[in-house]
Structures are given as C-alpha cells and as structure tokens.
Amino acid sequence: MTNNSLGAPCLRTNSQRITARQLAFFTAFLLPVGKLLELPSLLTAYAGGDLLIAALLGLTIEFIPFCCLLFLCKRSKTAPIEALERRCGAPTARIFCGVYGLFLLSYAVLPLLDLEKFSHAAFSDTSPTFFIFAPFFVLCGFICTKGLSAYGRAADLLPVLFLLPILGLIGMSLSEADFTRLLPVMEKPLTVSLKAVWKTTAYFSCSGLLLPMMSAYQYRDGDEKKLLPAFGVGAALTLLFLATFFAVFGLTGEKEHYAVMKLAQYFPALKFVGRIDLLLVYTLSVWLFYYTALPIHLFTECFTRCFSIRKKWMIASISSVALLLFTLFCNKYNNAFHAFFAEAMPPVFLLFSVLLPIAFLLLFGRKRQGRYENNQKREETEVHREE
Amino acid sequence: MRSKKSILYYLCILLFLLIAFFSNDFNLVNVQKTAIITAIAIDKEEDGFSLTALIANPASQGGSEGGAKTGQTADGYAAVQGQGKTVAEALEDVNAKTGWYPKLVFCRVLLLGESLCSGNVFDALDYFLRSDYAADDPLLAATDGKASELLQAKPPLKAAVSEAIEKVLSDQPKRVGAVLTASLRPFAISYFSAGNSGYMPLIVKETGKDGDVFNASKTALFQNGRRIGVLDEKGTFALSCIKNPLRLAAYTVQSQGEENTLLIKQNQRKLRFLLDGDEPTMRINLTLYAEWTDAANSQPLEALSSREKQSALYTNAGNVLSEQIQSTFAYCKSIGFDAFDAIGKLQKYENNHFARLKDSLVQRLQLQITVRFAPVR
Numbered sequence: 001m002t003n004n005s006l007g008a009p010c011l012r013t014n015s016q017r018i019t020a021r022q023l024a025f026f027t028a029f030l031l032p033v034g035k036l037l038e039l040p041s042l043l044t045a046y047a048g049g050d051l052l053i054a055a056l057l058g059l060t061i062e063f064i065p066f067c068c069l070l071f072l073c074k075r076s077k078t079a080p081i082e083a084l085e086r087r088c089g090a091p092t093a094r095i096f097c098g099v100y101g102l103f104l105l106s107y108a109v110l111p112l113l114d115l116e117k118f119s120h121a122a123f124s125d126t127s128p129t130f131f132i133f134a135p136f137f138v139l140c141g142f143i144c145t146k147g148l149s150a151y152g153r154a155a156d157l158l159p160v161l162f163l164l165p166i167l168g169l170i171g172m173s174l175s176e177a178d179f180t181r182l183l184p185v186m187e188k189p190l191t192v193s194l195k196a197v198w199k200t201t202a203y204f205s206c207s208g209l210l211l212p213m214m215s216a217y218q219y220r221d222g223d224e225k226k227l228l229p230a231f232g233v234g235a236a237l238t239l240l241f242l243a244t245f246f247a248v249f250g251l252t253g254e255k256e257h258y259a260v261m262k263l264a265q266y267f268p269a270l271k272f273v274g275r276i277d278l279l280l281v282y283t284l285s286v287w288l289f290y291y292t293a294l295p296i297h298l299f300t301e302c303f304t305r306c307f308s309i310r311k312k313w314m315i316a317s318i319s320s321v322a323l324l325l326f327t328l329f330c331n332k333y334n335n336a337f338h339a340f341f342a343e344a345m346p347p348v349f350l351l352f353s354v355l356l357p358i359a360f361l362l363l364f365g366r367k368r369q370g371r372y373e374n375n376q377k378r379e380e381t382e383v384h385r386e387e
Numbered sequence: 388m389r390s391k392k393s394i395l396y397y398l399c400i401l402l403f404l405l406i407a408f409f410s411n412d413f414n415l416v417n418v419q420k421t422a423i424i425t426a427i428a429i430d431k432e433e434d435g436f437s438l439t440a441l442i443a444n445p446a447s448q449g450g451s452e453g454g455a456k457t458g459q460t461a462d463g464y465a466a467v468q469g470q471g472k473t474v475a476e477a478l479e480d481v482n483a484k485t486g487w488y489p490k491l492v493f494c495r496v497l498l499l500g501e502s503l504c505s506g507n508v509f510d511a512l513d514y515f516l517r518s519d520y521a522a523d524d525p526l527l528a529a530t531d532g533k534a535s536e537l538l539q540a541k542p543p544l545k546a547a548v549s550e551a552i553e554k555v556l557s558d559q560p561k562r563v564g565a566v567l568t569a570s571l572r573p574f575a576i577s578y579f580s581a582g583n584s585g586y587m588p589l590i591v592k593e594t595g596k597d598g599d600v601f602n603a604s605k606t607a608l609f610q611n612g613r614r615i616g617v618l619d620e621k622g623t624f625a626l627s628c629i630k631n632p633l634r635l636a637a638y639t640v641q642s643q644g645e646e647n648t649l650l651i652k653q654n655q656r657k658l659r660f661l662l663d664g665d666e667p668t669m670r671i672n673l674t675l676y677a678e679w680t681d682a683a684n685s686q687p688l689e690a691l692s693s694r695e696k697q698s699a700l701y702t703n704a705g706n707v708l709s710e711q712i713q714s715t716f717a718y719c720k721s722i723g724f725d726a727f728d729a730i731g732k733l734q735k736y737e738n739n740h741f742a743r744l745k746d747s748l749v750q751r752l753q754l755q756i757t758v759r760f761a762p763v764r
Contacts, residue, residue: 121519138397138400138401141397141400180735181576183734183735183736184734184735184736184738187734187738249572249576250576250579250580251576251579251580252516252572252575252576252579255516255517256523257519262523265524266524266572311393313393313396313397314393317393317396317397317400321400
C-alpha cells in the first residue's frame with residue numbers, strides 16, 4: 001500500500017498494475033466462471049426455454065456499467081475510486097470503500113455457498129465432511145494478502161487453462177445436445193425473462209467487481225479495442241455454455257445443479273474409460289476458487305483502505321476465518337440464502353454494480369485538467385521508466 | 388506477509404485445518420465394508436412405495452442380514468426390500484434394515500412395476516432426478532405385475548440379475564431395432580416437453596431350463612407419466628426405424644412365397660412436420676440400406692445376383708415396413724400417444740398455432756410415409 005499523489009492511501013502501486021491485456025483475459029475468461037454452477041439451472045427454472053434471452057438481458061445489464069467504467073478511466077485518466085477521492089476528498093473515499101467492502105462481502109456469499117456444495121458433489125460420491133472444503137479458506141487468505149496484480153498474472157494463464165476445459169466439456173456434450181430444444185425463441189413474454197434476470201441479479205453483477213479492480217488498471221489509448229471485444233468473448237462463451245446446457249437437459253435442467261460438472265457426463269466413451277471429463281472439471285475448479293476468492297480479496301483491499309490498515313494479512317486472516325465459520329454454520333441454509341438473494345437483494349446489487357458505475361461516469365467522467373493531469377502524467381512517466 | 392508473527396498465525400491456522408482435514412476418511416471406500424445398489428425395482432402400494440434394491444456386497448455371500456426381508460440372488464448380491472411413503476423413505480428403510488447405506492451412484496437399472504405405471508411414474512422417478520447422489524441416467528424398463536419379482540430371477544451362467552437386464556436394455560439391441568431403450572434423462576425430457584409422451588421397454592421374465600432370461604422386445608407407451616399402451620415386437624421395430632439409427636438389423640420379409648432376411652446397415656430418416664391450414668401432416672422419408680443376407684431355402688448362385696429377384700424383394704420389404712409403420716402410427720393415434728413428437732415440432736416451428744392446435748393435434752395428424760429399401764453400394 002502506497003500513498004497517491006494527494007497523499008491518501010492508494011490501492012495501486014506502480015509495480016502492482018494490471019495491464020489491459022490481463023484485464024481483457026480477466027473479463028473474457030474469469031468473469032464467466034461465476035455463471036457456470038447454479039445460474040443455468042436457475043435460469044431454466046425462471047425462464048425455461050427462453051434462458052438465452054434472459055442471459056442476453058443480464059449480460060447487457062453487465063455490459064453497460066462495464067462500458068461506463070472503461071469510459072470513466074478513458075476520460076478522467078484515473079481509476080474510479082481515485083476519481084472519487086480527488087473530487088470528494090479522502091474521508092469520503094474511505095467511507096465509500098467501507099460501504100463497498102460490505103457489498104463485496106455480500107457478493108461473496110452465493111459463490112461461496114455454491115462452490116462448497118459443488119466441491120462436495122464433484123470431488124466425492126457421498127456427502128463428505130465440511131473440512132474437505134476448509135483448505136479453500138487457506139488459499140483464499142493467501143490470495144487476499146497479495147496485490148490485485150496477482151489476478152492479472154493469473155489471468156495470463158486463463159486463455160489456455162479456461163478455454164481448453166470449457167470447450168472440451170462443451171465438445172463432449174454435443175453428442176447428446178439437441179439445440180432445437182431452444183425453440184421457439186421468445187415463446188414466453190419478455191417480462192418472464194426480465195423477472196428471471198431480476199431474480200438472478202447476483203450472478204449478473206460482475207461489474208461490481210470491476211469498480212475496485214480498476215484501481216489496479218491504468219488506461220492507455222486504444223485499450224477499449226481490447227476490452228470491449230473481451231467482454232463480448234466472455235458473453236459469447238456464457239451464452240454457448242447455457243445453450244449447450246439447455247440442449248442437453250431441456251426443462252429438466254431446472255433440477256441439474258452444478259451444470260459444469262454434469263454437462264459432459266453422457267459422452268459415450270465415458271462408459272468405458274470412466275469420468276475423465278472430471279479432469280476438465282477439476283481444471284475449471286481452479287478458476288472457480290480464484291473467482292470465489294475475488295470478492296473477498298477486493299473486500300480486504302477496500303477495508304484496508306477504509307481503515308488505513310497497513311497489515312493487510314490481518315484483514316485477510318479475519319475475513320477468511322469468519323467466512324469459514326459462516327460457511328460451516330450456514331451452508332445448511334443454502335436454499336434460504338438463494339431465496340433471500342433472489343427476492344430481497346436484487347436492488348442492492350443493481351445499485352452497486354449498475355447504478356454506481358453510471359453515477360461515477362456522470363459525476364467524474366469529465367476530462368481532467370491542470371494539477372491533476374500533471375500529476376497523472378508524472379505517474380505515467382514513472383511507470384514507463386520502470387517498465 | 389509483513390511480520391514473523393503473521394507466519395506464525397498462518398501456521399497455526401494451517402495446522403488446525405490440516406488436523407481437521409486429515410481427521411476424515413477422504414471418502415475412501417473399504418470394498419469389503421460397503422455395498423452398491425446395481426438395480427432398483429419400484430412398486431406402488433396402497434400406502435406408499437415398495438422398493439427392492441439389488442445390492443452387491445462382497446461380504447454378503449453367506450446369507451441375508453437379520454431382520455431384513457431379503458432374497459439371495461447371484462453370489463454377492465442380495466435383493467432387499469423397503470417400504471415408505473416416498474421413494475426416499477423406502478430407500479432409507481433399505482438402509483436401516485441392512486445397515487450398509489449402499490451407494491446409489493452405480494445403479495444402472497430402474498424397473499417400474501405395473502401398479503406404479505398405472506399412475507404417474509414421476510411420483511417415484513422425481514427422486515432420482517433430484518438426488519445428487521444417484522446416477523441420473525439409469526436405464527428404465529416397465530414390467531407386467533410386480534417389478535420386484537424380476538430381481539428374484541436366476542439368470543443362466545450365474546450372472547447377476549442387474550447385469551442380465553442391463554445387457555437386454557443395452558445399446559446393442561437398440562441398434563438392431565429389437566428394443567426401444569430408454570434412460571431416465573431423455574424420458575424425463577419428453578415428460579416435461581409439450582407432448583408429455585415417452586416410452587420405455589416392457590421387460591418380461593421367461594423361465595427356461597437353464598434359468599431365467601429377459602425379453603424386452605415390447606414397448607410400453609406413456610402419456611403424462613402414465614402407461615397408456617403397449618407396442619408389440621413389430622411395432623417396436625417400426626418405431627425403432629424412425630427413432631434410432633440402426634446398424635446390422637435383421638429384417639425378415641416374405642417375398643415370392645418364401646421368407647428372406649435383409650440385413651439393414653443404415654437407415655436414413657427425414658421427418659418433416661407440415662401445417663396446411665389446420666391440417667397437420669408428418670412427412671417421413673425412410674431409406675434403409677440393406678443387403679440380402681439369408682433366405683429360408685438355399686438359393687442357387689444365379690438367384691443371389693438376380694436383379695429382378697432382389698428388386699422385388701426390396702420393393703416388397705419397403706411396402707411391408709411402410710404398412711407396419713402406418714399401423715403402429717394408427718395404434719398410437721388411437722390411444723393419444725404422440726409417437727413422432729408432433730406436438731413438440733408444432734411448438735418449435737409453428738408456435739403461432741400451438742395454443743390452438745396442441746390438444747387436438749395427435750388426433751388430426753396425418754402421416755405421409757415413403758419407405759425405400761436400397762442395396763448397399
């Protein structure tokens with residue numbers, strides 16, 4: 001943690017930046033990971049055969065704040081939280097970080113509960129003890145002590161280690177897929193799809209993760225040419241996955257939890273060689289761990305900044321242990337949490353992941369001038385010199 | 388990590404988690420102490436379900452467990468019966484009686500008794516669709532009478548009943564058109580689709596000198612999860628030609644006064660749903676590539692290469708199969724069974740008319756079929 005040009009603590013140091021390439025990989029391949037477990041069955045339950053329409057609406061809702069954040073970085077040449085700090089002062093930025101940290105903590109709940117159930121189903125034939133999952137929190141705590149650039153470095157591995165398993169699983173499921181099951185398109189009124197998106201807002205709020213993530217990213221001219229198509233690739237992969245899921249399971253997909261684990265299980269050769277498709281699932285699990293740790297990591301960053309705590313490992317340890325205990329005692333209320341996030345939380349998610357980025361763009365999206373611009377130029381020169 | 392203390396804290400947490408992690412059994416299974424369900428038979432009773440599980444247990448060769456109603460079958464297998472208001476409760480009853488708590492993920496066969504099929508079979512099948520600890524694609528078969536009786540059969544060669552049934556319901560009889568196999572997932576998909584029609588083999592036990600064998604060449608037809616009719620062997624083959632890709636299927640037909648067998652190597656199926664006004668039609672073009680493989684009487688060499696004789700045989704075979712398909716279609720229509728998923732096609736391709744026509748579609752549907760046998764090139 002270093003101070004920025006105005007003397008306030010900053011999420012980013014010069015050696016802890018995420019490049020546009022890494023952010024593009026992150027957007028294209030890590031953000032869709034959160035949509036591979038429960039979302040397909042939930043969308044099937046809420047929208048039936050129109051799940052692709054619902055997903056398209058959800059991805060559009062994600063795309064708008066993504067564009068806002070990117071445009072904000074382009075216009076103001078600074079990260080969103082830094083822009084807030086410069087305009088409203090350090091105390092406001094700290095309060096904002098604290099509140100945003102709480103949102104990130106709530107964001108972590110569903111991925112965490114889903115991952116716990118998924119890991120039990122994917123790695124065991126029977127119901128194992130909770131502690132099979134507990135080492136995740138050690139990994140999570142470790143990740144949280146690292147800078148945001150760790151995600152950037154991990155993102156460089158994503159094109160191979162995400163694309164290979166996901167395309168492999170989709171390819172293996174094609175023998176059982178009947179894509180005509182998706183017909184007719186728009187069979188139900190649009191309100192059904194909108195309602196489905198509303199109830200699954202928690203899964204279409206990835207832009208909420210990008211707002212603090214952008215603090216480690218420095219915009220350079222032309223970056224949007226990488227980042228906008230990257231979002232498109234991620235969206236296309238999500239839609240392809242959902243389409244294949246419905247083509248394989250049809251309306252029974254409502255009952256098929258942890259889609260990624262079940263998609264390829266009917267591949268004819270598996271009857272003879274066993275479930276080798278699980279090797280691909282296990283590879284994807286690595287990214288599921290990373291994805292689940294991301295909001296906890298960002299929460300750590302926000303709280304560290306909010307309270308100006310220099311010992312980040314303390315927040316990381318406390319949050320990891322607290323979440324371990326939360327998962328240990330609350331995993332039996334999985335359905336209740338899902339119902340709560342579907343009924344009561346959508347406004348909160350929309351506020352933080354959609355309205356807030358739009359508000360940031362409107363408030364801080366003007367071109368910077370004078371002292372701030374000079375400071376920024378100085379920062380950029382330092383970065384160039386280091387590189 | 389900023390200090391030495393932090394390493395210490397982390398080591399403590401790590402130590403705690405390692406102790407917790409290594410204190411469980413890692414899901415390792417002691418083969419001698421576990422049991423695996425390989426087949427399940429479900430019957431409906433007045434006050435719930437009767438579930439018979441065929442359990443494989445390496446340690447169970449000596450005899451049945453005390454207190455449980457069991458029937459010993461092949462070596463290492465026992466048929467254990469449980470009762471319950473729901474299938475899950477009946478399964479728990481089996482678990483409680485044996486104390487084995489057998490694994491369900493290896494269950495490959497589900498037999499549904501006549502009493503169960505007279506109501507909605509998904510009263511029982513829902514459990515297998517929902518459970519994360521059950522294989523969700525076991526083979527399905529309906530039975531006449533009690534399903535549990537089949538698990539008491541004694542197949543020849545000391546094979547386990549589940550293995551013998553699985554062989555009869557496997558892909559091989561499906562490829563030759565002898566059995567219209569069904570597994571849970573596609574059956575459930577058809578149940579939840581617009582047509583609500585599905586099918587599964589009707590399996591019967593035939594007792595012979597060497598033991599019991601199984602025959603699944605008839606097909607039970609389901610509408611809204613309820614058994615509404617049965618196709619005979621010819622009907623099963625006729626529907627197989629339309630539904631499944633055939634490989635090396637033998638088809639015997641009479642031509643010029645004697646029985647001849649054609650070996651079907653491939654079947655090309657083209658189904659098209661047409662709606663002319665309110666008149667729905669299913670147009671089917673079926674081409675079967677086959678070779679003349681046998682006749683009831685020995686044939687001279689000239690006959691084998693005689694184009695006229697072969698042409699007459701192929702034409703006759705096409706006509707006979709076309710009649711079989713039409714009579715099968717007529718039977719399905721008479722009982723209200725949507726044999727060719729016409730309602731699903733109406734929903735997908737003519738959705739504007741779906742609400743208006745879906746209820747009367749099966750009764751109004753006309754069939755235009757062209758069946759052609761062609762020699763293998």
